[in-house]
Amino acid sequence: MRTQVAIIGGGPSGLLLSQLLHRKGIDTVVLERKTRDYVLGRIRAGVLETGFVDLMREAGVAERMDAECIIHDGTVIAFGEKQFRIDFREATGESVVIYGQTELTRDLYDAREAVGGKIVFNVEDVVIHGADTDAPHLTYSVDGAEKRIDCEFVAGCDGFHGVSRQTIPLNVRREYEKVYPFGWLGLLSDTPPVHEELIYSNSERGFALCSQRSWTRSRYYIQCSLSDHVEDWTDQMFWNELRRRLPQDVAERLVTGKSIEKSIAPLRSFVTEPMRWGRLFLCGDAAHIVPPTGAKGLNTAASDIHYLYHGLLQYYEEGDSEGIDRYSEKALARIWKAERFSWSTTNLLHRFPDQNGFDLKMQKADIDFLRENREAQSVFAQNYVGLPF
Numbered sequence: 001m002r003t004q005v006a007i008i009g010g011g012p013s014g015l016l017l018s019q020l021l022h023r024k025g026i027d028t029v030v031l032e033r034k035t036r037d038y039v040l041g042r043i044r045a046g047v048l049e050t051g052f053v054d055l056m057r058e059a060g061v062a063e064r065m066d067a068e069c070i071i072h073d074g075t076v077i078a079f080g081e082k083q084f085r086i087d088f089r090e091a092t093g094e095s096v097v098i099y100g101q102t103e104l105t106r107d108l109y110d111a112r113e114a115v116g117g118k119i120v121f122n123v124e125d126v127v128i129h130g131a132d133t134d135a136p137h138l139t140y141s142v143d144g145a146e147k148r149i150d151c152e153f154v155a156g157c158d159g160f161h162g163v164s165r166q167t168i169p170l171n172v173r174r175e176y177e178k179v180y181p182f183g184w185l186g187l188l189s190d191t192p193p194v195h196e197e198l199i200y201s202n203s204e205r206g207f208a209l210c211s212q213r214s215w216t217r218s219r220y221y222i223q224c225s226l227s228d229h230v231e232d233w234t235d236q237m238f239w240n241e242l243r244r245r246l247p248q249d250v251a252e253r254l255v256t257g258k259s260i261e262k263s264i265a266p267l268r269s270f271v272t273e274p275m276r277w278g279r280l281f282l283c284g285d286a287a288h289i290v291p292p293t294g295a296k297g298l299n300t301a302a303s304d305i306h307y308l309y310h311g312l313l314q315y316y317e318e319g320d321s322e323g324i325d326r327y328s329e330k331a332l333a334r335i336w337k338a339e340r341f342s343w344s345t346t347n348l349l350h351r352f353p354d355q356n357g358f359d360l361k362m363q364k365a366d367i368d369f370l371r372e373n374r375e376a377q378s379v380f381a382q383n384y385v386g387l388p389f
């Protein structure tokens with residue numbers, strides 16, 4: 001088989017890039033390790049920056065999102081019983097779009113399949129050959145049969161545990177990591193959200209987040225110990241702890257119900273540099289991970305896809321390699337700012353095991369300043385809605 005851009009990974013990054021390139025007549029093949037249903041079974045965040053929404057529109061995959069999404073002009077931050085709202089629209093003129101990653105990925109799959117996009121599921125043993133040459137190729141197997149794809153470029157969209165990042169030699173790669181001493185226990189329920197916008201809460205018992213997928217489906221998180229196991233938490237235990245971490249007026253109006261999904265995720269910050277090696281380009285979780293506090297996971301994937309898509313367009317339409325040559329530099333410049341925002345909001349809103357009295361006073365002073373200072377709220381809002389590409 002031969003294609004112009006071979007894409008490893010059928011998650012949001014790989015599918016969005018494939019659909020965008022298809023719309024410009026650039027041929028791609030997506031290799032996905034799992035099945036479509038398995039990929040769609042992953043429960044992930046759903047806060048989209050306007051830049052992501054614009055990309056979905058350019059990809060021609062925004063119809064259902066536009067019809068079903070919820071627009072948020074701000075968010076609420078609580079510190080104990082004190083709450084305040086940060087008004088994104090007043091500070092930036094922008095909002096964020098609430099639309100679940102599962103639905104967004106489903107829309108991308110539907111769009112690819114509607115035009116006969118080439119997606120190979122259940123692939124195994126993907127190996128990238130000659131990434132540092134002008135004629136890379138992939139080998140892989142499916143149903144026990146060995147396969148080969150010759151291509152002009154490889155997009156490594158295969159997530160944190162994929163093969164792409166590992167293909168870049170250790171003497172070329174530089175990795176930066178911070179692991180946080182707690183996790184997030186998340187619960188999905190078919191109950192009405194407790195508030196029309198998100199509520200991020202820093203309580204003496206730890207962090208909590210009230211989010212949503214629709215007006216009838218809610219997503220909640222509480223900070224938990226890394227030694228916790230999801231089977232240790234009954235639904236009732238979760239709801240009771242969540243209530244303890246919310247301001248009283250919020251806790252009193254919380255509607256609880258049976259969990260559809262419940263899981264624990266660890267928190268880490270991680271970045272690989274460079275994000276390009278020869279004709280291999282890393283995108284999304286293959287190159288970087290953020291703690292979910294700043295809702296940047298999906299949005300940093302879209303950030304990379306924006307730069308790689310435009311770089312490949314410049315190459316194929318104008319014969320100019322400037323965009324792909326500067327891909328790593330441009331993508332990382334925006335990624336590091338998203339990493340900083342995600343790291344700073346995680347430090348602002350969580351209780352750390354080793355925090356002493358002074359540390360707590362610093363955290364309180366940070367939140368008090370954010371509550372009282374319009375410029376500080378504007379900085380938060382600019383980062384939350386998404387910095388310019």
Ligand code: APR
Nearest residue numbers: 009010011012013031032033158159162284285297298301
């Ligand atoms: N071969 C083929 N496919 C692979 C391989 C491999 N060796 N390794 C991983 N994959 C697939 C995974 O099965 C997954 O479907 O690559 C896809 C990577 O998707 P994601 O992990 O979702 O990463 P990305 O597309 O960059 O999207 C980032 O997803 O994990 C969330 O919080 C993250 O919201 C962010 C978004």
Ligand code: PHB
Nearest residue numbers: 045046211292293294295
């Ligand atoms: C979610 O809805 O899953 C979500 C929202 C905002 C975050 C993290 C997760 O910061």
